Amino acid sequence: MAVNESLRVLRTVHYDATHYSLYLQAGTIGPQTRPGQFAMLQAGDGLRPYLRRAFSVADVTKVAGVPAMEFVIKAIGVGTTMLGRFSEGTPIPVLGPLGVPFPLDDLATTDRVALVAGGIGLAPLVLLARELAARKIPADLYYGGRNEMDVLKRGDFERFLGPHRCRYATDDGSLGRKGLVTDLVTQALDAGAAYRRLFACGPLPMFRALARVVEAAKLDASFALESEMACGFGVCLGCVAPTTDGRFATVCKEGPCLPPSAIDWSRV
Amino acid sequence: MTTDLSVRLGRLVLKNPIATASGTFGYGLEFVEFLSLGKIGAISVKGLSARPCHGNPPPRICETDAGMLNAIGLQNVGVEAFLSEKLPELHRLGATVIANVWGDTEEDYVAVVERIGGDRRVAAIELNVSCPNVVKGGLVFGNNPQALGALVGRVRAATALPLIVKLSPNVTDITVTAKAAVDNGADILSLINTLVGLSIDIETRQPKIGFTTGGLSGPAIRPVAVRMVWEVRKALPRVPIFGIGGIETVEHVVEFLIAGADAVQVGTANFRDPSLSGRLVGELAAWCERHGIRRVAELTGTLKTRPRPEHKFG
Numbered sequence: 001m002a003v004n005e006s007l008r009v010l011r012t013v014h015y016d017a018t019h020y021s022l023y024l025q026a027g028t029i030g031p032q033t034r035p036g037q038f039a040m041l042q043a044g045d046g047l048r049p050y051l052r053r054a055f056s057v058a059d060v061t062k063v064a065g066v067p068a069m070e071f072v073i074k075a076i077g078v079g080t081t082m083l084g085r086f087s088e089g090t091p092i093p094v095l096g097p098l099g100v101p102f103p104l105d106d107l108a109t110t111d112r113v114a115l116v117a118g119g120i121g122l123a124p125l126v127l128l129a130r131e132l133a134a135r136k137i138p139a140d141l142y143y144g145g146r147n148e149m150d151v152l153k154r155g156d157f158e159r160f161l162g163p164h165r166c167r168y169a170t171d172d173g174s175l176g177r178k179g180l181v182t183d184l185v186t187q188a189l190d191a192g193a194a195y196r197r198l199f200a201c202g203p204l205p206m207f208r209a210l211a212r213v214v215e216a217a218k219l220d221a222s223f224a225l226e227s228e229m230a231c232g233f234g235v236c237l238g239c240v241a242p243t244t245d246g247r248f249a250t251v252c253k254e255g256p257c258l259p260p261s262a263i264d265w266s267r268v
Numbered sequence: 269m270t271t272d273l274s275v276r277l278g279r280l281v282l283k284n285p286i287a288t289a290s291g292t293f294g295y296g297l298e299f300v301e302f303l304s305l306g307k308i309g310a311i312s313v314k315g316l317s318a319r320p321c322h323g324n325p326p327p328r329i330c331e332t333d334a335g336m337l338n339a340i341g342l343q344n345v346g347v348e349a350f351l352s353e354k355l356p357e358l359h360r361l362g363a364t365v366i367a368n369v370w371g372d373t374e375e376d377y378v379a380v381v382e383r384i385g386g387d388r389r390v391a392a393i394e395l396n397v398s399c400p401n402v403v404k405g406g407l408v409f410g411n412n413p414q415a416l417g418a419l420v421g422r423v424r425a426a427t428a429l430p431l432i433v434k435l436s437p438n439v440t441d442i443t444v445t446a447k448a449a450v451d452n453g454a455d456i457l458s459l460i461n462t463l464v465g466l467s468i469d470i471e472t473r474q475p476k477i478g479f480t481t482g483g484l485s486g487p488a489i490r491p492v493a494v495r496m497v498w499e500v501r502k503a504l505p506r507v508p509i510f511g512i513g514g515i516e517t518v519e520h521v522v523e524f525l526i527a528g529a530d531a532v533q534v535g536t537a538n539f540r541d542p543s544l545s546g547r548l549v550g551e552l553a554a555w556c557e558r559h560g561i562r563r564v565a566e567l568t569g570t571l572k573t574r575p576r577p578e579h580k581f582g
Binding site: 002042048050051227233235239241 | 292293294298299301302314322323325326327328329330331332333334335336338340343486487536538539540541542543
C-alpha cells in the first residue's frame with residue numbers, strides 16, 4: 001500500500017560531479033518496498049521543479065544504525081540537481097512504494113539469474129542483489145557504462161553476489177571490457193550460460209538490444225522501465241509504453257517491471 | 269463558529285466546494301490510500317467515451333515552469349467498464365461523482381450520456397468540449413459557439429441529470445461559448461480546461477510531446493483561469509461556475525470564489541500531492557472561521573474592482 005509521507009535526509013554521498021546516493025529515513029515506505037519498485041520524490045516546495053520525480057528504491061539499508069532508503073541519482077536537470085543539495089535533516093515528501101516489482105516469488109536456490117544494468121539503471125538492481133543474496137539465489141551481474149565513473153556501487157554488488165559474479169563493460173575500456181554490456185550478455189549466453197530469468201534496467205538503446213537478445217535466446221526476462229511521470233500511481237496516464245496487444249501500458253502501475261515481450265519496441 | 273461549507277450549483281448540491289478535475293483524478297479509486305473520497309465535494313472522473321480509448325502514443329507529457337503540458341488523448345476504460353467496475357465502489361465509498369464525457373461526434377456524446385441515463389449514483393454530467401489533444405471532437409465543439417450549442421442541446425434532451433459544460437480557454441472571448449452552452453441547456457459551467465502550448469527539445473528540434481502541442485496546466489495558468497471565471501460571472505451572473513486552473517492552496521480556492529466561482533476543481537496539483545484535495549477541505553473551513561465567514565457561499569462573486577481610468581495625455 002502506497003504511503004504519502006515526509007522523510008528526512010540522512011546523508012548524501014556524491015560519487016562525482018553528477019552521480020550521488022541520497023539516503024532518506026526509511027519511514028513506513030522502506031520496509032514495504034520490494035526490488036524494482038519506485039518512489040516519487042519532491043525536490044523543494046517551489047514551483048520549479050513542479051512535479052515529483054520518480055526514482056527506483058536502490059536499497060533499504062541503515063545509515064549509522066538508522067533505517068534508511070537509498071536512491072542513486074544522476075543529476076541531469078533541475079529536480080535531480082536540487083535533490084543532491086539538501087542538507088541532513090531536510091524533509092522530503094515521498095510517495096511510495098509504487099509499481100510492480102521484479103517477479104521473484106517463483107525463484108528457488110537451484111535457479112540462476114542474470115542482472116543487467118546500464119549506467120544509472122543500476123538503481124533497482126542493488127536491492128534486487130541484496131534480496132537474491134538473502135534468498136541464496138545465485139546471480140551474475142553484467143553492468144555497463146560510458147566509463148569507470150559511470151559504474152556505481154560495485155562494492156555492494158560484489159558483496160551481495162560475489163566478486164567473480166560481477167562483470168563490467170565500458171565504452172572507453174576504463175573498467176572491464178571495452179564495449180557494450182549487451183555484448184557481455186551475448187557472449188556469456190553463447191558460452192553456455194543458462195538463466196532462469198534476466199532482470200534489467202538501463203537506457204532505451206540497451207533495452208532495445210537486450211530485448212532482441214532475450215527473445216533470440218528464449219530467455220524469461222523482466223525490464224524495469226523508465227518514463228517521465230507526473231503522478232506515479234496510474235492517474236495522469238503520461239508515462240505509458242506501447243504494448244504488443246496494441247494498447248498503452250502505464251509504466252508506473254502496470255510496470256515498471258514488465259516482460260520485454262509485452263512491449264512493442266517498434267513503437268517505443 | 270462552524271462555517272457552512274455546503275454549496276448549491278443549481279440542482280447540484282455539494283457538501284463543500286472542493287472538487288477534483290477530470291483527467292487528474294483517474295476514476296477516484298486510485299486515491300483511496302491518500303484521502304477520503306466521501307469528504308471532498310465531488311470528483312469528476314477521467315473523460316468517458318462510448319468505447320474504451322487507447323489515447324495518444326508517447327511521449328505524452330512534459331514539465332514546464334510551474335506546470336506541465338499533456339496530450340494524453342483521452343485514454344479511458346469506456347463508459348461500460350466505468351459503470352460496472354468503478355462506479356459501484358465509488359458509490360460505496362460515498363463519493364459524489366461527476367461523469368465527464370466526450371466523443372468524436374454529437375452521436376458519441378449522446379450515446380455515453382444515454383448509457384449513464386438517470387443513474388442515481390451519478391450526481392452530474394460534465395461535457396468535455398475543450399480537450400485540445402484529439403484530432404476530432406474536443407475543441408471542434410469548444411471553439412465554435414454554433415457547434416457547441418447544437419451539441420449541448422442534443423445532450424440536454426438526453427439526460428435529466430444536472431449538465432455541466434467544461435469550457436476551453438483557447439478562445440478570444442469565453443463569454444461567447446459560455447452563453448452558447450447556457451442558452452442550449454447547460455446548468456453549470458466549468459472553466460477552464462488547458463491552454464494549448466508547445467515545448468521544443470532544442471537539441472533534436474522536435475516537440476517534447478508526441479502530439480506536437482499539448483494542454484498547459486498547473487499554477488502557470490491560474491491568473492488566466494481566475495480572469496475567465498470573473499468574465500463569465502459578470503456576463504452570466506446567475507449561472508453556477510466550477511473554477512479550475514492551478515489551485516494549490518486554500519488561498520487559491522478563496523481567490524476563485526471571490527472571482528465568481530461557486531466551487532472549484534483541483535487539477536494538476538493532485539499529481540504533485542495526492543492528499544492535497546482532502547486537506548484543502550479542512551483548510552478552507554479553518555480559513556473561513558479565521559475570517560468570520562459563516563457560509564462559504566458568501567464569498568462567491570465578491571470581487572471589489574477599482575474603476576478603470578481612461579487614458580490621460582499631456
